[in-house]
Amino acid sequence: MQAVKTSLTRLLGIRVPVICGAMAGGSSARLVVEVARGGGFGVIGGAFIPPEKLREELAFVRDSFPDLGQKPLPIGVGFIAWLLDTKEEAAKQLIDVVVESNVEALWFAFGNDVYRWVQYARTSPAGASSTRKPLIFVQVTSVQEALLAAKEWKADVIVAQGNDAGGHGGASTPSTFTLVSEILAALPGDNAPPVLAAGGIANGTQVAAYLTLGAAGAVLGTRFLLTPESLYSDAQKAALLAANSGSTLRTLALDYARGTYGWPKGIDGRGIRNKIVDDIEAGIPHETVREKLAKGKQEGDANYMVTWSGTGVGLMHEIKPAKDVMAELHTDIVRQLQRSQSLLQH
Template structure:
């Protein structure tokens, strides 16, 4: 959710009873600190715990700028965010230990979320790293993910079969990837997930950092509008992702030209101009496969309540059929 989920979105999601994350992305310490301040202010205005949010980090970015990265993570820990989410790194254990070492100096533990894209990654995260929450990301997910990740419908049950996740008291497992509705959440709960992660759905909110043009592109998207690609990372020069990681976004002329071998400098010029002028045929719009099921821009808190009601109604309907 880098470039999309700031303090306002995270706080409004949390205020409605879900749990929102601020995306650290490529931010500086001061920029991230500002977003945390926004989140705390909004939560406190709702008379809620001002630290009831999380911060998500791209671990490969942390690895590339170690000195500043430690300041970033330390700042989040000092502001007592309830959780930190790590994804996309070749040495996640290092950053998990960084959080654990910091927690030894305080009473309240910071929850560590780790996102995985294979059953073996899930096993390591749970058995060896002793993480607090596991996020299982299927290939349907918008934004970045593994091009080799299984579809969520088969991936989630495979992970839940791991010995360390059987029985009571195990690590909570959250399902992510292409989810858009309360029915999707109900389905994941029925499969055994502890909860679900939705990203694209919350891009269509006033609190999202996406522009009106990007939001309209999402509203207009069809069920075959997304594609996995490295086109946008190439033109933006955000390369450095671990092997096998690419991004799912709306298909447009930038993707088509990239696939056809258009020179990178030409692509970059067109991309920059398209982004500046708000041309959806050139700009970046990350999106999961469930985008066609999203047709309105609504406040983030209202989306949470709508999803909860839909989920509850579908679970009740299923219960009725089993009587």
């Protein structure tokens, strides 16, 4: 299958313009390795990983590519900026681990001072002897954020995350299609960084649609949770397979049940609606719901577990290895782009 050429694939040296998104509790080292082997690019969700555990994960990635030599690890690591703010010294250790491990990219999202961590990544003492700085991905939920990240922060890649996305994002953000369209219109010219579409994307046909819109690639999350390599439990995967596009909602209830308070204003999460949401909306104390969540996780009870999911989940019907998912996406992207070309033939 022929490679797809975009500014993203050229920047990263990959064959398929598909990114496995940074998903805390979802994207593992095993997962991103298989995505890379399939021609794409994967990002470990580093939000809740201690520095030593992250070092182990990155060592696993290095061991998985014994022929790399001095080349960077062909993956990224993602961080939630407001969580970095809560533990400054531990946060710096995490970023230092990524930089000294010579990882291709760092991905930052959700914070009131994201640029602080972008700067630290670029000036980390762990990279003092290196001639190469990691690429910087910045996830945005508005045109204003995209302009700031691209023009002032000089981000290498802009991740445009629409309201369709699973996990955390902007509560009032427009759809992915609308947001990507607006950002592409606001960032014209050859010097603009690659813009990636993120949110609600389930298959290669949709990825091809975003490529024809002008995006340089697409970020998929939920689709990669339905792989043996993801960190999701069997019960969470079963909940995804049973869901459709109407099964998800945007809410902070799932965070209240987990005890993860502190998200910046305007940020909430999209996941599968279940009894957690019902309980929170009914006014049951958060502590009580938290106890039910802990019990539900132990018993594999889908009614009391947090399962993040995008709106595209209704198009996902099976669990398959990440490398096979990449092959399927690649094939569908190429075929759909070829079909699009036929529309112009006489």
